[in-house]
Amino acid sequence: MSSSSSSSSGSSPSVSSDIRWYGVTKPIKHINELPVELVMRVFSYLDNEDDRWAFMTTQWRWFNIAVDALWYRPGINSADQVDLLCQTLRAHSPQADYAAMIRRVNLSTVAKSVNDYVLDSFTRCHQIERFVISEAENVTDEGVCAVLQANSNIQSIDVSMISSLTDRVLQELANNCPGVQGIYATHCVGFTDEGIAHIASKCPALKRAKFGGCRLLSENGLGMLVDGCRYIMELDISCCGAGTSMGSISDSMVKSALEKLRSLREIRLGSNEDLTAKAFDLKPGTTLESLRLVDLTSCPGITDEAIAKLIQLAPRLHNIVLAKCISLTDRSLALIAQLGHSLHYLHIGHCSQVTDRGIAAIAQNCPRLQYIDVANCNRISNRTLQELSMLPRLRRIGLVKCNQIDDVGILAFTRRPLLENTLERVHLSYCSAISVAVIKKLLDSCPRLTHLSLTGVPSFMRPELTQFCRDPPLDLTQHQMSVFCVYSGSGVHRLREYLNRNHAHIEIAAFDPEVLAMRQEPMES
Incomplete structure (x- = not known):
């Protein structure tokens, strides 16, 4: 009796009052009455595999609740796990119909172990919604089509980097999965206009169409795609038609896409030699309010005029990629600076005509910029770093082969209060004037730094420092491997500790205020 009055007095909340959040209004008298949502909430806190198994084997009801969550998206990270999964799907289990529970499959991390036999195991599934097998070079049309025939509810498929696939896959996808919303097929060089025609005629709900690097796709096929899938x-369509007799995508094709796809948020048009400002000659008064990302990498015909038209059309762009647009000047950066708070990401690597003045316009007008890459922009100097160091949200900066940059410029990023230094990734490869001392100071000033590239920087070509680097990619040349110097994750932390322990005394003349004052060069006009 006293317990009841204590509970109703409000001095301590009752169990039933806590679980009202889960739709329970009556007191729970038995553990079997716990709501499904509450059981799943408890299960979500269990990270250890043994604990999860103990939880599931406590009672059949908990098993049935938890097993569905585990198999909704099975974790597959090794070849052994692939084999075990295939065995389970092929075997009949009295405990549960595991194949029926799978909704999302991602085999990209074990791509080398995926073949048609593995795919055949997934034909036992009939509810797959997302299917990722990117870079699985050992699969064929037959294996992929078998999965598509068994799973008509697929909403997203990723077959990127699989060169052996042909239009048969696109035809099967269109016939069996008309509700597909995402097709990721970059560098599927076997896809042609014929396959795209099937998608265009039968998949009107398509929202994400990634066909970059599909060189056999012409503007005829892509035109059908734009006409048939208006919700993209x-x-x-980067590289589509490039290097073939069909030629690159024309200005009129791009213009048509921009006019018809009113929900367009991202468009990638890289490696298109024929693209010019005419692609953005839309009807007067037209604005692309939804457009957030434009990628024009390696489009040499893109000029300041094209950027002027683009900014007028899309006043809310967040990400702009203009790497290797060699005709651009500071005028383009002044136009981009008009985006103000909208701009988050800017890549202008290899735009050799850009100077400090153009970067200053960006830094002074776009305070929300988080990423900027000015690699191989040889006309920028320490002045650019001084301007960029004032950006309050800058997280990543690319300065590869910016030869005029030295310790003075890097020091600009060390003067911000510790808690406000947002830098996470810094790329300084081949900036030969960078010293160990300034990198030590940068590391101490940037507690969030997780990536630092110093490939080809002479002061770091020493075993005592390279011991903390990650291993170089296997596809590098012998010379590239010999100068490789990239610190990631724990490597950054270990380098910081080593320098503070063994080089605590190191200093450079650039730290002297008088030296700094002498080296402040006027901005290029």
């Missing part, structure tokens, strides 16, 4: 939000 993300379109990647």
Whole structure:
């Protein structure tokens, strides 16, 4: 009796009052009455595999609740796990119909172990919604088509980097999965206009179409795609037609896409030699309010005039990629600076005509910029770093082969209060004037730094420092491997500790205020 009055007095909340959040209004008398949502909430806190298994084997009801969550998206990180999964799907289990529970499959991390036999195991599934097998070079049309025939509910498929696939896959996808919303097929060089025609005629709900690097796709096929799939939000047609007799995508094709795809948020048009300002000659008064990302990498015909038209059309762009647009000048940066708070990401690597003045316009007008890459922009100097160091949200900066940059410029990023230094990734490869001392100071000033590239920097070509680097990629040349110097994750932390322990005394003349004052060069006019 006293317990009841204590509970109703409000001095301590009752169990039933806590679980009202889960739709329970009556007191729970038995553990079997716990709501499904509450059981799943408890299960979500268990990270250890043994604990999860103990939880599931406590009672059949908990098993049935938890097993569905585990198999909704099975974790597959090794070849052994692939084999075990295939065995389970092929075997009949009295405990549960595991194949029926799978909704999302991602085999990209074990791509080398994926073949048609593995794919055949997934034909036992009939509810797959997302299917990722990117870079699985050992699969064929037959294996992929078998999965598509068994799973008509697929909403997203990723077959990127699989060169052996042909239009048969696109035809099967269109016939069996008309509700597909995402097709990721970059560098599927076997896809042609014929396959795209099937998608265009039978998949009107398509929202994400990634066909970059599919060189056999011409503007005829892509035109059909634009006409038949008006809800596309993300379109990647980089390199389509490039290097073939069909030729690159024309200005009129791009113009048509921009006019018809009113929900478009991202468009990637890289490696298109024929693209010019005419691609953005839309009807007067037209604005692309939804457009957030434009990638024009390696489009030499893109000039300041094209950027002027683009900014007028898309006043809310967040990400702009203009790497290797060699005709651009500071005028383009002044135009981009008009985006103000909208701009988050800017890549202008290899735009050799850009100077400090153009970067200053960006830094002074775009305070929300988080990423900027000015690699191989040889006309920028320490002045650019001084301007960029004032950006309050800058997280990543690319300065590869910016030869005029030295310790003075890097020091600009060390003067911000510790808690406000947002830098996470810094790329300084081949900036030969950078010293160990200034990198030590940068590391101490940037507690969030997780990536630092110093490839080809002479002061770091020493075993005592390279011991903390990650291993170089296997596809590098012998010379590239010999100068490789990239610190990631724990490597950054270990380098910081080593320098503070063994080089605590190191200093450079650039730290002297008088030296700094002498080296402040006027901005290029």
